[in-house]
Amino acid sequence: MNLRPWWPVLRVGVALALLVALVWRFGVGAFGDGFAAVSVGNVLAALGIGVVSTVACAVRWWVVARRFGLGLSVGAAVASYYQSQVLNAVLPAGVLGDVHRAVSHGAREGAVGRGVRAVVWERGVGQVVLVVVTVLLLALEPLLPIPDSLVVIALALALGVAVWRRRDIRQLGLPALAAAAALSLAAIACYLALFLLAARSTGVAAPLTTVVVLGAAALLVMALPLSIGGWGPREAFLAAAFGTAGLGADAGLKTAILYGVLALVSTLPGLPLLLHRRQVPRESPDEVRQDRLPLRSGAQ
Secondary structure, eight states: OOOGGGHHHHHHHHHHHHHHHHHHHHOHHHHHHHHHTOOHHHHHHHHHHHHHHHHHHHHHHHHHHHHTTOOOOHHHHHHHHHHHHHHHHHSBTTOHHHHHHHHHHHHHHTOHHHHHHHHHHHHHHHHHHHHHHHHHHHHHSTTSOOOHHHHHHHHHHHHHHHHHTHHHHHHHOHHHHHHHHHHHHHHHHHHHHHHHHHHHHTTOOOOHHHHHHHHHHHHHHHTSSOSBTTBTHHHHHHHHHHHHTTSOHHHHHHHHHHHHHHHHHHTTTHHHHHHHTOOOOOOOHHHHGGGOOOOOTTOO
């Protein structure tokens, strides 16, 4: 039986089932407490954190896109990244905004394939850095110990992908990869700062290292394409993780809800850009020619 056509439905169904189970277990009041923790102060902080994280991610895309021979200005990258974040936040799976960004940019450049590869690599570098950061944090603060076998499997998969995509890795080059990794670290720091803000705003008084470790693990869970705009697995995981860490499952649920609200707030500057389809002028070919790599004829 081919489940691929049903995958979007199953994905949304899993997220809804998790949310319904959480309401049944904790009641509507826990969700209400999470929303009630929203304040003017943390909304403004979320917007500020969102600016820094979005610019870091957009510059990461700019670095990768130019190495793939695609014209892209920093201004256009920031505008498109904000647009994609809004779509990711309100649509199932959390990646449809990136798909739109990849295809639309590739189409404008006349190289859809390269546009998609650039976004895949830009997001991929970020995910790899997130995995590394999370594993290191778990090793330093073993609240949620992970089996050694999973670490070995993760490293083997990373090596396999590196061998499989070695042509793209050579095309990107070490300086671009290093820059993308550094920008990913900056973005992850912003996400963890937002998570810490959510935890503190809901009354979680655990040590900073504990909250950061739980936040990093939650970011990995949020990367799974099983959510509705990020909702579902995040709340279930944090309720279980906070309970395991002795912080209270209800505190984890409240933190997850407030984080979801603040994460959505952080994308709001992209809403007018999305509604009005504002296009930021691209760089001229002469501005990017020096950074482009020679591509084989017909390569996209």
